[in-house]
Amino acid sequence: MRTWFIMQSLGLDTSLGEMAVQPPVNEPKPGFVFRKSDQAESGHNFHQMITPYGSITLHRADMLKVLTDNLPPFQAFQAHFSKRLVSYEQGSDSVMLQFSDGTSAEADVLVGADGVKSATRATMYRGLAKSAEEYDRNKAGNLRKFVQASWTGTYAYRALIETESLLRDNPGHQAATTPMIYFGENKHVVSYPISRGRVVNLVAFVTIPVGDERDLDGPAVTDVSKQEMTEQYKGWEPEVQTLLNCVDKPSRWAISHMRGLPSYVDGRVALLGDSAHAMATHLGAGAGQAIEDGFVLGQLLSQRLVTRANVSLALRMYDAVRRPFGNGMVERSRKTGFLYEFNELPEFIDKHKLRDSSKVELEKLAKDICKKWEVQWSALPDVEWKLAEKMLRDALDVSSGHDKPIMANL
Structure with missing residues (x-):
């Protein structure tokens, strides 16, 4: 329901509904x-x-066809497909991107939505670990654990x-x-x-x-x-x-x-989707969480208050509201997968009776699993967006800043 709310907000629900087995009601x-x-x-x-x-x-x-068919007109937006990021370097006011085909690009913001093997995350955490090496080797070693899922x-x-x-x-x-x-x-x-x-x-x-x-x-x-x-x-x-x-x-x-990533952002670079919170498929939530990331981050970057000078602050607001939820979904999905396979059961379920097909124990298991799923419809993602917006307004001095638009590589 959370993802469907966003699709409705974007006006994509009708096209997606036509692709479903039954039109959603x-x-x-x-x-x-x-x-x-x-x-x-x-x-x-x-x-x-x-x-x-x-x-x-x-x-x-x-689903991808519906999304690409509804990209903004190319005179206002440019999309370059079949590009694979290798690494990036941050400057004081921009990010330089290097691609596997030998080309490069410069942007005000880099949003790494490049999956479980994310080159964006690898570059970010190698850099963070290298910086930490100078003052805390234990912390540096811990940061390196997040280079790969x-x-x-x-x-x-x-x-x-x-x-x-x-x-x-x-x-x-x-x-x-x-x-x-x-x-x-x-x-x-x-x-x-x-x-x-x-x-x-x-x-x-x-x-x-x-x-x-x-x-x-x-x-x-x-x-x-x-x-x-x-x-x-x-x-x-x-x-x-x-x-x-x-x-x-x-x-x-x-x-x-990717369990417990300590930050989704570093300066002008943000992680989105599996690059930030790759998870097991047991709640069918991975793609939905990426869409929720984009929903919050996209609205933050589109705010008139956000400028090239303060964009890193906006990214920190994204991290503050999305990381607890995304990281929590990684753990929730992991635990749900164990339940499907009769492992790590709660104390109130008798494992032996369950494996002997006890109807009572199976129903207890079903109720516990359904509780894990309920997070996907118990609240809508606009709650997080409103919180992020409030945090941004509280953090920014609205009477100052530049009015130059942000150029973001998504």
């Missing part, structure tokens, strides 16, 4: 169905989340399944029409229809015990055989087996995250 609707599946006999659905608007599932490519200990097998193919081999399979989460010990499977129902997006998770304490061994993303994926779910119920058997060419992704 502003009323409580069924979301994901929870099903216990890590046993040979047929599992059972034990809960269905009810959420505002339900689950609005979109193909990433469809860390592995969560979880792999995700990803694939797209043609709905027609799924139903041809398995008539009535509920994954064709219903967002599903299949629960099991140390593993879970998420599926949901996209592209107006023509395709089912499948993500099958496998967690390595204490894997989050290890370095990743091997590539972060690689194509794998169908057999490697299906072997992970031997002994699971028929509904999961038939779904996995429809996969043609899966890929395996090592899921990484």
